[in-house]
Amino acid sequence: MMTDADRTIKSLRKINPFPFYAARYYGDYRMREFMGGALQSPADVVPFFQDLFAGLGRPAELNFPRFPGEGAGCSAFFSRSEKGRALIGKNLDWKRAPVLLLKTRPAGSYASLSLVNLDFCDIFGLNSFEHNLLLAPYVPLDGMNEKGLVVSMLSVEEGASYPRKEGKADVGDYNIIRGILDSCASVDEGIDLFRRYNLLQTGPLPLHYLLADRYESAIVEFFGGEMHVSTSEERSYLTNFPVLNGEIREKRKGACLRYGELMKDLESGREIDQREGERILRKVSQFTGDFQIPSTIWSVIYRPDEGVMHLKVGSNTPYFRASLGKESP
Numbered sequence: 001m002m003t004d005a006d007r008t009i010k011s012l013r014k015i016n017p018f019p020f021y022a023a024r025y026y027g028d029y030r031m032r033e034f035m036g037g038a039l040q041s042p043a044d045v046v047p048f049f050q051d052l053f054a055g056l057g058r059p060a061e062l063n064f065p066r067f068p069g070e071g072a073g074c075s076a077f078f079s080r081s082e083k084g085r086a087l088i089g090k091n092l093d094w095k096r097a098p099v100l101l102l103k104t105r106p107a108g109s110y111a112s113l114s115l116v117n118l119d120f121c122d123i124f125g126l127n128s129f130e131h132n133l134l135l136a137p138y139v140p141l142d143g144m145n146e147k148g149l150v151v152s153m154l155s156v157e158e159g160a161s162y163p164r165k166e167g168k169a170d171v172g173d174y175n176i177i178r179g180i181l182d183s184c185a186s187v188d189e190g191i192d193l194f195r196r197y198n199l200l201q202t203g204p205l206p207l208h209y210l211l212a213d214r215y216e217s218a219i220v221e222f223f224g225g226e227m228h229v230s231t232s233e234e235r236s237y238l239t240n241f242p243v244l245n246g247e248i249r250e251k252r253k254g255a256c257l258r259y260g261e262l263m264k265d266l267e268s269g270r271e272i273d274q275r276e277g278e279r280i281l282r283k284v285s286q287f288t289g290d291f292q293i294p295s296t297i298w299s300v301i302y303r304p305d306e307g308v309m310h311l312k313v314g315s316n317t318p319y320f321r322a323s324l325g326k327e328s329p
Contacts, residue, residue, distance in 0.1 A: 004028075005056040005134060012133065015101075015320060020313035021118075022101040022322075027056065029137045031106065035179045035197075037169045042200075049124070049135070056134055065123040065202070073294030074154040075258045075284040076210045077237040078217035079272035088150045088212045088302040089277045090142055091284060092117070096291035098129075099298055099313050101322060102136050109182040111324050113309060114143030115300065120174070123202075140177045146324055147185040148304030150212045151177045155205040156221070157240045159248045162199040162206060163225045172202040180211070187211045187218045191229055194220055208243075210236060214304045219243060237262040239284075258284040274310065277301045278319070287315055 002010075004027025011024040030038075030052055038048055046062045053060045073093020080086045097119035105111040120139045121132035144150045153174065162173070171179065176197060184190045190211045199206075199222065208221040217236040221228045221244045228244045230236070237243075239259045241252040253259050261283050270276065281299040288295040299312045301319075310319040 003057045005058055009130060009133060016313060016317055018096075018099060018314040018317070020099045020101070020317075020320075022103070023133060023136075024103045024105075025137055028106065029104075029134075030055075031137065031178055031182055032109075034138075034175065035169070035171055039170060046124075053131065053134065058131060058134060060124070060126055060128070060131055062124040062126070066125055073240065073286050073296070075237075075239050075262060075281070076152050076154055077235070077262050077266055077280065078210060078212045078232070079235050079266060079277075080215075080217075080233060081271050081273075084214075086212060086214050086217075086304050087272050087274070087277050088152070088210070088217075088304070089281050090152045090210075090300050090302075091281050091286070091296045092141060092298045092300075093286045093294035093296050095293045095295060096297065100133070100136055101311065101320075102140070103324065104137055104182075106182055110145040110147055110185070112143050112145035112181040113322055113324060114140035114178070114181060115298065115311070116140055117297070120203075137178055138172075139174050140181065141174070142300060143177065143181045144302050144304060144307075144309055145181045145184075146307070148214050148307060149180070149184055149186060149190060150210075150302045150304060151180050151190065152210045153177060153207045154210070154238060155203070155240055156208050156242055157205065159242050159245055160206040160208065160221065160223050161225075162201060162222045163227065164198050168196065168198045170200050171197045173199045173207045174202055177209075187213050187216050187231065191218055191220065194227060208238065210238060212236070212302075212304065221245070235266045237266050258286075274301060274303075278310075289315075 007026040076090040100116040116136045121135040142152045180190045211218045218231045285296040301310045308323045
């Protein structure tokens with residue numbers, strides 16, 4: 001009898017040789033349980049995921065998690081036209097690794113498309129592509145759900161730290177992206193979810209986030225012992241320093257060429273359509289021929305009004321169009 005894990009693995013298809021894959025996740029990956037306080041301490045991580053894999057019919061003895069090495073890049077922006085059409089662009093800058101476009105439709109939650117660096121899924125050192133695929137819902141780096149809510153993360157090189165408040169549950173800083181995609185229908189709901197949790201740093205650097213829907217965007221950052229939020233119905237943009245910390249922003253914005261290019265284009269008043277969005281992402285790309293850190297691994301444009309995303313993986317590849325209904329080159 002075919003299990004949900006079998007169906008997930010069978011759904012995998014290779015889109016291009018980068019390698020870039022697409023897959024549909026079948027079955028319950030237990031995110032509600034995970035976000036509901038299943039992890040009371042870091043010691044609970046291994047038992048939870050051992051039980052998850054066993055329930056999927058893919059048992060494994062796990063080691064304590066390890067996390068990716070250093071490196072920071074990435075650029076992201078939100079723009080909304082005078083006609084009210086929203087566009088979100090993002091470059092993911094890291095090193096060459098298998099990329100997965102993952103479709104999820106969890107029971108009782110929102111369907112979504114998310115982007116996953118499959119190397120990030122090997123946190124237990126299993127070196128198993130199959131287990132990485134089954135862990136993929138937990139480690140999205142970008143995504144959009146059926147309500148048109150987009151969530152994106154970027155690393156922060158300095159001046160960021162997650163506050164810890166008594167009485168709040170803990171969740172990993174990548175895992176919360178999945179929680180938002182599964183359960184939130186708007187920027188406001190996403191911000192509310194952030195406020196309910198203490199974030200745990202699960203990579204080499206803390207993160208800040210861009211949330212966006214059809215109507216507005218929000219930058220979410222953590223410094224000075226607090227969570228900070230800035231919303232806009234017109235434009236937002238960020239790279240790898242806290243833009244809501246005025247002192248650091250003034251020090252870093254002139255030195256970060258990508259931030260300067262985003263500021264020039266987003267503040268120009270020009271209409272940012274699909275072609276213009278692609279041009280902006282090319283301008284701030286950090287592509288290197290050997291795809292070492294930090295090199296642009298993927299560029300994605302989300303169109304929440306249409307429920308579609310356009311994704312370019314690698315360098316000389318066409319944009320791939322995806323929606324929750326279908327995908328096509």
